[in-house]
């Protein structure tokens with residue numbers, strides 16, 4: 352299952368970034384062309400976060416549209432799905448982005464001597 356591996360990867364990166372501090376919130380940017388089902392990902396996240404610093408953390412999934420370039424006219428196209436059509440009518444598109452997954456924000460519970468900190472922008476690959 353695609354989402355299970357992603358959830359494990361998210362937790363692994365988040366735990367590493369938090370330095371062992373308990374994580375209260377993760378904002379994950381998911382490209383709409385990544386073929387990730389947010390509900391399935393949330394379910395997997397809850398299951399695999401048990402016993403990790405991310406247990407009980409809120410997972411916020413932000414879906415971002417994909418971008419493509421039209422091979423016919425060179426125009427830029429925004430994609431909500433893994434297929435689309437340029438305004439010129441051509442459907443021969445070059446995908447530029449939309450398959451990425453990125454931890455946009457990571458909020459950790461404060462350690463004894465620190466205030467809550469938010470770590471931003473961790474890019475990850477899904478393959």
Ligand SMILES: [Zn+2]
Pocket residue numbers: 421422423424425426437438439440441
């Ligand atoms: Zn075009």
